[in-house]
Amino acid sequence: MRVIIDAFGGDFAPACTIEGAALAQKELGVGIVLTGNEDIIRSYIREHDVKFTDLEIIHTDDVISMHDEPTSLLKTHKDSSMAVAFKKLSEGEADAFVSAGSTGAIVVGGTLIVKRIKGVKRPALASMIPSPDKPYMLMDMGANAECRPEMLQQFGIMANAYLKRVEGRSNPKIALLNIGTEDTKGGELQQEAYKLLSKADINFVGNIESREMPKGVADAVITDGFTGNIALKLIEGTASTLFKMIKGALYKNIINKLAALIIKKDLYVLKGKMDSSEVGGALLLGVKKPVIKAHGNSDAKAIKNAIRQAKYFYEGNVIESISQGLESVEE
Amino acid sequence: MRVIIDAFGGDFAPACTIEGAALAQKELGVGIVLTGNEDIIRSYIREHDVKFTDLEIIHTDDVISMHDEPTSLLKTHKDSSMAVAFKKLSEGEADAFVSAGSTGAIVVGGTLIVKRIKGVKRPALASMIPSPDKPYMLMDMGANAECRPEMLQQFGIMANAYLKRVEGRSNPKIALLNIGTEDTKGGELQQEAYKLLSKADINFVGNIESREMPKGVADAVITDGFTGNIALKLIEGTASTLFKMIKGALYKNIINKLAALIIKKDLYVLKGKMDSSEVGGALLLGVKKPVIKAHGNSDAKAIKNAIRQAKYFYEGNVIESISQGLESVEE
Numbered sequence: 001m002r003v004i005i006d007a008f009g010g011d012f013a014p015a016c017t018i019e020g021a022a023l024a025q026k027e028l029g030v031g032i033v034l035t036g037n038e039d040i041i042r043s044y045i046r047e048h049d050v051k052f053t054d055l056e057i058i059h060t061d062d063v064i065s066m067h068d069e070p071t072s073l074l075k076t077h078k079d080s081s082m083a084v085a086f087k088k089l090s091e092g093e094a095d096a097f098v099s100a101g102s103t104g105a106i107v108v109g110g111t112l113i114v115k116r117i118k119g120v121k122r123p124a125l126a127s128m129i130p131s132p133d134k135p136y137m138l139m140d141m142g143a144n145a146e147c148r149p150e151m152l153q154q155f156g157i158m159a160n161a162y163l164k165r166v167e168g169r170s171n172p173k174i175a176l177l178n179i180g181t182e183d184t185k186g187g188e189l190q191q192e193a194y195k196l197l198s199k200a201d202i203n204f205v206g207n208i209e210s211r212e213m214p215k216g217v218a219d220a221v222i223t224d225g226f227t228g229n230i231a232l233k234l235i236e237g238t239a240s241t242l243f244k245m246i247k248g249a250l251y252k253n254i255i256n257k258l259a260a261l262i263i264k265k266d267l268y269v270l271k272g273k274m275d276s277s278e279v280g281g282a283l284l285l286g287v288k289k290p291v292i293k294a295h296g297n298s299d300a301k302a303i304k305n306a307i308r309q310a311k312y313f314y315e316g317n318v319i320e321s322i323s324q325g326l327e328s329v330e331e
Numbered sequence: 332m333r334v335i336i337d338a339f340g341g342d343f344a345p346a347c348t349i350e351g352a353a354l355a356q357k358e359l360g361v362g363i364v365l366t367g368n369e370d371i372i373r374s375y376i377r378e379h380d381v382k383f384t385d386l387e388i389i390h391t392d393d394v395i396s397m398h399d400e401p402t403s404l405l406k407t408h409k410d411s412s413m414a415v416a417f418k419k420l421s422e423g424e425a426d427a428f429v430s431a432g433s434t435g436a437i438v439v440g441g442t443l444i445v446k447r448i449k450g451v452k453r454p455a456l457a458s459m460i461p462s463p464d465k466p467y468m469l470m471d472m473g474a475n476a477e478c479r480p481e482m483l484q485q486f487g488i489m490a491n492a493y494l495k496r497v498e499g500r501s502n503p504k505i506a507l508l509n510i511g512t513e514d515t516k517g518g519e520l521q522q523e524a525y526k527l528l529s530k531a532d533i534n535f536v537g538n539i540e541s542r543e544m545p546k547g548v549a550d551a552v553i554t555d556g557f558t559g560n561i562a563l564k565l566i567e568g569t570a571s572t573l574f575k576m577i578k579g580a581l582y583k584n585i586i587n588k589l590a591a592l593i594i595k596k597d598l599y600v601l602k603g604k605m606d607s608s609e610v611g612g613a614l615l616l617g618v619k620k621p622v623i624k625a626h627g628n629s630d631a632k633a634i635k636n637a638i639r640q641a642k643y644f645y646e647g648n649v650i651e652s653i654s655q656g657l658e659s660v661e662e
Contacts, residue, residue: 131572132572132575132576132579142510145510145516145517145518146518146519177561179473179476179556179557179560179561179564185476186476186557187476187477187557188477190557209564210560210561210562210564210565210568211564211565211567211568211571212568213565213568214565214568214569214571214572214573215568215572225510226510226517226518226521226558227557227558227561229510229541230508230510230541230558230561230562231541231561231562231565233540233541233542234541234542234544234545234562234565234566234569235565235569236542237541237542237543237544237545237546238545238565238566238569238570238573239569239573240542240545241462241463241545241546242545242569242570242573242601244463245463245601246577246598246601248463249594249597249598249600249601250594250597252597255593256593256594256597258590258593259589259590259591259592259593259594260590260594261590262586262587262589262590263580263581263587263590263591263594266580266581266583266587267577267580269580270573270576270577270580
């Protein structure tokens with residue numbers, strides 16, 4: 001398989017995208033297509049002696065930045081490294097897409113260049129969030145600030161397909177994020193989505209309160225993009241504030257500092273596990289090809305991991321499984 | 332001043348409500364009115380030798396439970412300890428109200444028995460949330476799952492009045508919870524609320540992302556009741572899950588256990604500070620008298636603290652200040 005990578009997306013592009021792609025090729029044996037300024041890419045590869053066995057570069061000068069309007073991907077930035085990567089993906093020149101660039105632009109490109117799977121109302125972003133035992137999926141985490149109930153039903157079906165095919169969870173528990181467990185809780189959106197999710201051919205376990213979410217009791221937590229985005233960043237902010245306070249307690253006096261020396265390593269491991277609010281990149285589910293949005297601050301290892309996710313996404317035939325899941329509801 | 336207390340609301344009622352009321356009277360010199368079964372209250376006071384200097388008991392047999400429909404407070408449970416307390420409060424027999432009973436019923440009783448301040452569209456629940464430096468207010472945290480922009484504007488005005496008058500913050504920073512800082516972020520609700528909050532005579536500092544919230548950078552975070560409830564419980568759930576994981580790391584091996592012995596006390600203090608997601612009870616802002624909802628699991632000390640909050644709420648003339656704030660917008 002071939003993965004196309006927007007070499008100029010992300011805070012540390014193109015260094016980390018090039019290095020990450022090379023790492024991924026070495027480890028996973030995937031073909032790599034990079035989009036972006038060929039001179040810069042070639043000279044980086046030469047200067048840093050980066051090894052590729054199967055590399056294609058598609059030259060383009062322009063880059064879409066985090067500050068550009070996402071829809072400009074289709075107009076003023078239609079020749080940017082991201083737009084070109086999407087175009088080539090849609091034309092079948094690659095099997096999956098990875099970018100650490102603007103999330104909004106990735107949603108636009110996925111939806112309007114790669115296009116939606118037949119029957120999908122709106123693609124959505126899904127992330128795997130760490131929890132003590134195993135990560136759980138949060139979806140939508142920001143592609144659709146306003147949602148209709150049918151969209152949440154589809155999110156449940158898409159989450160189910162991904163978790164089965166890629167995460168190997170045989171009967172994933174799909175829950176609806178709500179302010180109480182009874183089916184009458186929440187606003188009209190939640191009440192209607194509850195009914196629709198109950199009808200879908202998934203293991204819908206009902207409403208979940210946000211207090212239970214971090215424990216990882218559900219495999220997927222479905223919500224609208226506004227609430228999902230608030231939740232994702234709040235987990236991150238709460239964890240980071242707490243660790244800062246713990247650090248304060250550990251350095252309070254000399255005795256504590258001695259104790260801190262001993263346990264510091266284990267706490268750092270924990271911090272690393274929980275502080276980054278997501279495991280791997282975000283998935284854009286509902287479009288015709290695997291699209292992975294890596295963190296903006298991805299290093300080479302994070303890019304490699306995003307490419308691995310793209311590989312599993314592709315090999316798991318998730319798109320096909322989503323199609324089937326959606327059809328079973330429409331019938 | 333006199334505080335009326337629903338003696339039979341809460342998990343540990345009436346023991347903790349009676350004990351808490353007596354503690355509050357001793358410390359704060361407030362007059363106490365208890366509603367509920369007089370025989371049970373009198374015999375508890377006698378058996379446990381609880382001292383009151385100024386106590387009135389208003390007898391009623393019925394109690395509204397957490398499982399009862401909130402609106403039943405006005406019908407089948409109109410003679411419950413909570414309903415009677417609201418009635419007497421509205422008739423001027425007390426100056427403030429405290430209950431550890433059903434949140435939904437408190438919102439119903441506050442809104443429909445005590446009634447709204449003139450001009451208030453919908454009363455809302457506000458909580459003070461711990462943060463490293465000082466607590467910040469989150470509002471609405473669940474009274475109104477669905478909100479209109481004008482409601483969020485009023486929440487900002489009410490939060491401002493309370494923070495000035497009770498918390499003594501001279502120019503509190505009021506922020507709107509959103510998925511980005513630009514004024515174009517979020518759905519229609521957030522975009523319109525942003526405009527209205529900008530027009531209000533408060534120190535509106537714009538949108539705040541949930542990642543920044545736990546740091547306490549704003550004095551009040553305004554949001555709809557659905558998002559607020561999700562946020563409140565998510566902070567609680569994330570902190571509690573994290574502390575569980577930290578505990579695991581501390582007991583991993585004998586060396587860690589030794590270190591844990593030293594720092595355990597400081598971590599417990601921190602846990603206590605952050606784990607309970609709220610400081611004190613919740614405030615129902617927008618009704619004609621101070622109404623405090625204490626935690627369902629309140630012990631005597633928590634009830635006493637809720638009564639203290641009621642006293643400050645009353646003495647700060649918050650209701651009057653809210654009235655003035657709302658009028659200044661209407662003009």
